[in-house]
Amino acid sequence: MSSVWQSDTSPNEAVSPRGVMVWLTAFGVVLLWSFWPSFVTLVQRWSQDSQYTHGYVVPLFAALVLWLRRDRFPGFSSRGAWPGLLLLVFAGSARVAGAVFAFDWLEIGAFLPALAGVVWLACGSRVALWAWPVGALLMFVLPWPWQIDQLLTHPLRHLATVCSTFALQTLGVPALARGNIIVIDEMQIGIVEACSGLGMLMTFFALSTAVAFAIDRPILDKWIVFLSAVPIALVMNVFRITLTVLLFQFAGSEVAKVVFHDVAGWVMMPMALVAVWLLLRLWDAAWESPQLRFWGKSKSYPLPQSSAAPQPARETTTMMQEISDAAP
Numbered sequence: 001m002s003s004v005w006q007s008d009t010s011p012n013e014a015v016s017p018r019g020v021m022v023w024l025t026a027f028g029v030v031l032l033w034s035f036w037p038s039f040v041t042l043v044q045r046w047s048q049d050s051q052y053t054h055g056y057v058v059p060l061f062a063a064l065v066l067w068l069r070r071d072r073f074p075g076f077s078s079r080g081a082w083p084g085l086l087l088l089v090f091a092g093s094a095r096v097a098g099a100v101f102a103f104d105w106l107e108i109g110a111f112l113p114a115l116a117g118v119v120w121l122a123c124g125s126r127v128a129l130w131a132w133p134v135g136a137l138l139m140f141v142l143p144w145p146w147q148i149d150q151l152l153t154h155p156l157r158h159l160a161t162v163c164s165t166f167a168l169q170t171l172g173v174p175a176l177a178r179g180n181i182i183v184i185d186e187m188q189i190g191i192v193e194a195c196s197g198l199g200m201l202m203t204f205f206a207l208s209t210a211v212a213f214a215i216d217r218p219i220l221d222k223w224i225v226f227l228s229a230v231p232i233a234l235v236m237n238v239f240r241i242t243l244t245v246l247l248f249q250f251a252g253s254e255v256a257k258v259v260f261h262d263v264a265g266w267v268m269m270p271m272a273l274v275a276v277w278l279l280l281r282l283w284d285a286a287w288e289s290p291q292l293r294f295w296g297k298s299k300s301y302p303l304p305q306s307s308a309a310p311q312p313a314r315e316t317t318t319m320m321q322e323i324s325d326a327a328p
Contacts, residue, residue, distance in 0.1 A: 016076075017076060020076045020122055020123055023121075023122040024118070024119075024122050024123070027118040027121070027122060028118070031111075031114055031115065031118060034095075034114075035095075035108070035110075035111050035114070038104075038107055038108040038111070039108075041104070041108070042055070042108055042141075042142070042143070043055075045143065046141070050199055051149070051198050051199035051202070052141065052143070052199065052202075053199060053203075054140070054141070054199065054202060054203035054206060055141040057203070057206075057269075058137055058138065058140055058141045058203075058206045059137075059138070059141070061137055061206055061207065061209075061210040062133070062134045062137040062138060062210075064210065064214070065133050065134070065137065065210050065213045065214055066131060066133070066134065068213075068214045069130065069133070069213070072130060073127070073130060074124075074126035074127060074129075074130055075126070075127075076123050076124055076127060077123075077124035077125075077126055077127070081120060081121050081122070081123075081124045081125065082121070083120060083125070084116070084117040084118070084119070084120030084121030084122075084128070085117065085121060086117070087113045087114070087116050087117030087120060088113075088114060088117035088118070088121070090113050090117075091110045091111070091112075091113040091114035091117060092110070092114070094106055094107075094109065094110035094113070095107055095110035095114075098110065103145075104143060105142065105143045105144060105145050108142055108143065109142050109143075111142075112135050112138060112139065112142070115134075115135070115138075116128060116132075116135055119131055133209075133213045136209055136213075137206055137209055137210060140202050140203075140205055140206040140209075141206075149198070152196075152198055152201075153196045153198055154196075156196040156197050156198055156201070156237075157180050157191050157192075157195065157196040158180060159234065160191055160195060160196060160197055160234075160237055160238060160241055161177050161179075161180050161181070161182060161191045162177055163234070163238045164182060164191070164238050164241040164242050164245065165177040165182055167238060167239075167242045168182070168184070168242055168245060168246075171242075171246075173245075173246070173249070175245070180192075182245060184245070184249060187248065187249065189244075189245055189248060191241065195237070195241055196237075197233055197234065197236075197237030200233045200236060200237050200240075200268065201229065201230070201233040201234075201237075203233075203268075203269070204229040204232055204233040204236070204272050205226075205229040205233075207229070207269065207272055207273070207276075208225050208226050208227075208228055208229040208232075208276065209226055209229075211225050211273075211276055212225045212226045215280075217280075221280070221283065224279070224283060225276060225279070225280070228275075228276060228279050232272050232275045232276070233272075235275075236268050236271060236272060236275075240268065
């Protein structure tokens, strides 16, 4: 077992996996004790704030990505481990500053550099670089500054209202958009902050990031999968709002609320995965099909040979030689 963990390290750099586990456990207990109040607040926010309900799922994404990258595990090493102390000092300073100035996002956000410092110090720099996708994914479950939330929420609400109204009009529903309110006859449906799609955008960003790390494709394909979270999230949010409005009109408010809050939350994730799969299929077709290729080198196809085409040069030379031998 130890040979697997130490396969990429020299004997002078390799460390015992048992010793690494002891250090990780000790550091983990200290880290958990230090950030426990922030963890409790964070879990409460996941449960109460509709923008962060994806917080329970993203750590599972991170664990899955590490499992899929297990064949690239570099092995524990003591080389380059001590710079992890700098990350721990930085994390401690950020946490103190967040507590003093009442910046909740900074106080809990210090957990990421602290976690990176612990892994770096206990396992070595190679393992820290191998595990960096975990930090990229956990960024989506931590609270952002409220200024960023407000900056994104209002444009997303307006965009969701306009697009949903257009979708309803396309379906033949006499809908009008007044601010962030959809008006249908005498019924008014307000697009509140929970309907802005910001939470769905963060969820799909985490999902697309996990897929980009998991798939074995060129870097351009990974970036396309990552950036696809924006259009997929917008389309899914418009679909959810449009369906909810139709249910409000034809099935009643109780059914609409159940679908919007319960059913849609479970259905959107598989639909997003299907959308990412279709995107990759279309991308592959664009590279492989001459009809869909608009960039790069095009394939060259050989022209069909004519039946009256001249014989090869070797046969022509042989015929001339026979004629010359038959001459007097």
